[in-house]
Amino acid sequence: MKQLLTFIRKEFLHVFRDRKTLLMLFGLPIAQIVLFGFALSNEVKNSRIAVTDYSKDPVTTQLIDKISSSSYFNIQRNLNSAQQIDAAFKKGDIRMAVIFPANFSTDLTHTGKATIQVIADASDPNLATTITNYITRIVGDFNTQSELSTGQPLQILPEVQMLYNPELKGAPNFVPGVMALVLMLVCTMMTSVAIVKEKELGTMEILLVSPFKPIYIIISKLTPNLLISVVNLFVILVLSALFLDLHVKGSTLLLIFCSILFILTSLSIGLLLSINAKTQQSAMMASLMGMMLPTMLLTGFLFPIENMPWPMQVLANLVPSRWYFIIVKRVMLKGMGFGAVWKETLILAGMCLALFAISLRRFKIRLQ
Amino acid sequence: MISLSNIKKTYPGGTGRKTDGQVKALNGISFNVDKGELFGLIGPDGAGKTSLFRTLTTLILPDEGEATVDNYDIRKDYQQIRNRVGYMPGRFSLYQDLTVEENLNFFATVFGTTIKENYDLIKDIYQQIEPFKDRRAGKLSGGMKQKLALSCALIHKPSVLFLDEPTTGVDVVSRKEFWAMLKKLRQEGITILVSTPYMDEANLCDRIALIQKGDILSIDKPDNIVRSFPGQLYAVHASDTHRLLQDVRSFPGTATCFAFGDSLHVTFKDAPSGSNAPSGAATGSPGEPQALLQYLQARNHPDATVEKTGPTIEDCFIHLLKN
Numbered sequence: 022m023k024q025l026l027t028f029i030r031k032e033f034l035h036v037f038r039d040r041k042t043l044l045m046l047f048g049l050p051i052a053q054i055v056l057f058g059f060a061l062s063n064e065v066k067n068s069r070i071a072v073t074d075y076s077k078d079p080v081t082t083q084l085i086d087k088i089s090s091s092s093y094f095n096i097q098r099n100l101n102s103a104q105q106i107d108a109a110f111k112k113g114d115i116r117m118a119v120i121f122p123a124n125f126s127t128d129l130t131h132t133g134k135a136t137i138q139v140i141a142d143a144s145d146p147n148l149a150t151t152i153t154n155y156i157t158r159i160v161g162d163f164n165t166q167s168e169l170s171t172g173q174p175l176q177i178l179p180e181v182q183m184l185y186n187p188e189l190k191g192a193p194n195f196v197p198g199v200m201a202l203v204l205m206l207v208c209t210m211m212t213s214v215a216i217v218k219e220k221e222l223g224t225m226e227i228l229l230v231s232p233f234k235p236i237y238i239i240i241s242k243l244t245p246n247l248l249i250s251v252v253n254l255f256v257i258l259v260l261s262a263l264f265l266d267l268h269v270k271g272s273t274l275l276l277i278f279c280s281i282l283f284i285l286t287s288l289s290i291g292l293l294l295s296i297n298a299k300t301q302q303s304a305m306m307a308s309l310m311g312m313m314l315p316t317m318l319l320t321g322f323l324f325p326i327e328n329m330p331w332p333m334q335v336l337a338n339l340v341p342s343r344w345y346f347i348i349v350k351r352v353m354l355k356g357m358g359f360g361a362v363w364k365e366t367l368i369l370a371g372m373c374l375a376l377f378a379i380s381l382r383r384f385k386i387r388l389q
Numbered sequence: 390m391i392s393l394s395n396i397k398k399t400y401p402g403g404t405g406r407k408t409d410g411q412v413k414a415l416n417g418i419s420f421n422v423d424k425g426e427l428f429g430l431i432g433p434d435g436a437g438k439t440s441l442f443r444t445l446t447t448l449i450l451p452d453e454g455e456a457t458v459d460n461y462d463i464r465k466d467y468q469q470i471r472n473r474v475g476y477m478p479g480r481f482s483l484y485q486d487l488t489v490e491e492n493l494n495f496f497a498t499v500f501g502t503t504i505k506e507n508y509d510l511i512k513d514i515y516q517q518i519e520p521f522k523d524r525r526a527g528k529l530s531g532g533m534k535q536k537l538a539l540s541c542a543l544i545h546k547p548s549v550l551f552l553d554e555p556t557t558g559v560d561v562v563s564r565k566e567f568w569a570m571l572k573k574l575r576q577e578g579i580t581i582l583v584s585t586p587y588m589d590e591a592n593l594c595d596r597i598a599l600i601q602k603g604d605i606l607s608i609d610k611p612d613n614i615v616r617s618f619p620g621q622l623y624a625v626h627a628s629d630t631h632r633l634l635q636d637v638r639s640f641p642g643t644a645t646c647f648a649f650g651d652s653l654h655v656t657f658k659d660a661p662s663g664s665n666a667p668s669g670a671a672t673g674s675p676g677e678p679q680a681l682l683q684y685l686q687a688r689n690h691p692d693a694t695v696e697k698t699g700p701t702i703e704d705c706f707i708h709l710l711k712n
Contacts, residue, residue: 023498024499024501027494027495027499031484031487031491031495034487034491035486035487038486039486222482222485223478223480223481224482224484226443226446226448226476226478227478227482227483227496227542229448229471230447230448230471230474230476231471231472231496231499231500232471232472232499232500232501233499386467387447387448387449387450388443388449
């Protein structure tokens with residue numbers, strides 16, 4: 022035990038004496054928060070939406086046909102009650118709901134005016150704005166067309182309502198993304214050099230010819246990185262609360278628990294890279310190139326995963342940050358409990374265990 | 390204490406294919422080192438010294454052969470061996486960003502001991518670097534680095550000490566000090582296996598093995614190895630050493646000629662081969678040195694001298710390589 026503590030202490034000394042790396046580790050999350058503050062827009066296709074028709078008349082049928090024929094939307098199923106819609110939103114099954122009230126047809130025939138309700142999930146504000154704009158334009162088109170064909174002016178007005186993030190602030194979307202991205206990159210990069218550094222410096226030779234066990238070496242290497250990452254996590258949470266006015270809606274404890282699980286998973290990825298790498302440089306490159314791009318693309322933070330072709334979607338399932346992103350969005354933004362994220366948590370735990378076990382097995386007790 | 394029998398190790402070639410460019414590092418090495426012996430492995434770079442050290446410290450597995458360290462098998466009981474030996478790799482392998490004291494403390498704890506407990510053993514060595522104990526190891530001079538590395542390898546009172554080229558890249562004074570320390574450690578009963586590319590250090594060992602390209606050329610006490618040198622060796626000296634070397638080599642009676650310091654070490658052929666060489670004894674013709682002197686003076690080396698000299702380990706090594 023004393024051996025382990027001494028080893029861990031040694032690792033901390035390494036970290037604190039390398040000022041440049043330390044600065045990078047803590048500077049990165051802050052820089053990311055600032056950088057991603059600028060909104061990123063993107064085209065949206067095949068968004069899953071729900072359509073509820075309480076009126077069921079020729080006009081609504083026509084309008085629904087028009088909506089479903091557009092490539093922007095993918096009508097999931099007819100959700101028939103407010104509760105069902107609410108549940109679908111929380112699960113993230115739908116991005117938007119279009120509701121035709123029961124008196125739609127009577128209003129339209131008697132007054133020439135009617136409203137439909139459009140509710141969008143604005144936890145991703147760009148997506149919400151884009152798809153509500155699409156629906157408004159489709160309804161506007163429909164108005165003009167019917168006026169041309171019947172000569173009667175029709176006025177169907179969409180009433181747009183933004184859920185979860187009524188002010189359409191960018192922060193709620195990018196903070197979970199930055200958390201996933203930063204933690205993943207920092208953890209993998211820090212750890213990817215850990216073991217291979219000892220190999221490169223030749224100190225591994227001495228460590229192997231000693232009573233010290235491989236598992237102890239691994240634990241000592243991971244401990245400072247875990248601690249630094251937890252500090253980073255708190256920095257991000259405090260920064261977003263202070264400057265972006267974004268507070269954790271759900272249980273902070275649950276968020277921290279899931280974050281530590283995610284950190285451990287990322288550390289294990291770095292560990293595996295480090296154990297297999299020949300030089301520090303190749304380990305660093307592998308973690309940067311190999312992790313940066315998939316994490317950026319496949320987390321669902323910059324580009325919605327449902328817009329991707331299916332092979333990419335399958336690939337995205339292998340990216341741990343993808344699951345963590347879902348957890349953070351649900352717990353932090355929507356205030357949901359463990360019941361809503363247990364599946365994602367379980368997937369992360371599985372990934373973490375598997376990666377750690379593989380790393381331990383692949384740790385070489387001899388040279389070559 | 391250490392015993393090897395027919396240890397073979399081949400590294401795969403660069404292409405990765407089995408038959409291509411294999412490097413034979415150890416070609417059936419066998420020897421024994423007794424308890425408390427200071428045993429030297431002498432050979433040039435690439436002779437297989439480091440491979441041998443790594444085999445004995447269980448860092449690599451040999452392809453063939455058996456070896457034991459302190460009666461533990463290098464394959465089966467690798468953990469036992471790792472727990473009790475001290476190993477100082479050829480490359481400086483301490484933490485450069487930790488201070489002298491932190492390094493020593495770390496290795497003491499890893500081996501489950503404290504600096505206090507075994508301070509007596511390292512006192513002589515450590516006292517020399519103790520004034521710099523708060524300096525980072527990376528900022529030490531070459532000699533001090535080696536002293537620190539030796540302290541770290543000794544801190545757990547190992548039964549066997551493996552030192553892979555401990556004096557390479559170290560100044561002459563530090564090298565002398567280093568060897569004096571090894572002599573002292575031997576008196577403590579620690580078995581020491583040390584390798585060096587410096588032939589002059591061979592005389593400081595109890596026994597030495599001359600090793601070249603994975604083969605052992607000779608194992609004996611340094612004195613015996615020197616004594617076994619056949620024939621008479623001559624030192625040839627002149628001011629223009631470079632031209633002298635070419636001229637001596639072109640002399641028909643010359644058997645071997647190598648630069649040694651600022652002179653040349655020369656042996657002469659057993660049988661006369663040149664027209665101007667008189668017949669000679671089996672250990673080199675007695676007339677040859679005189680003939681060489683005349684030969685050199687005729688070739689514009691007015692200050693040339695040819696004198697008898699005693700062989701060194703290096704001469705023996707070169708002689709063994711030739712055969």
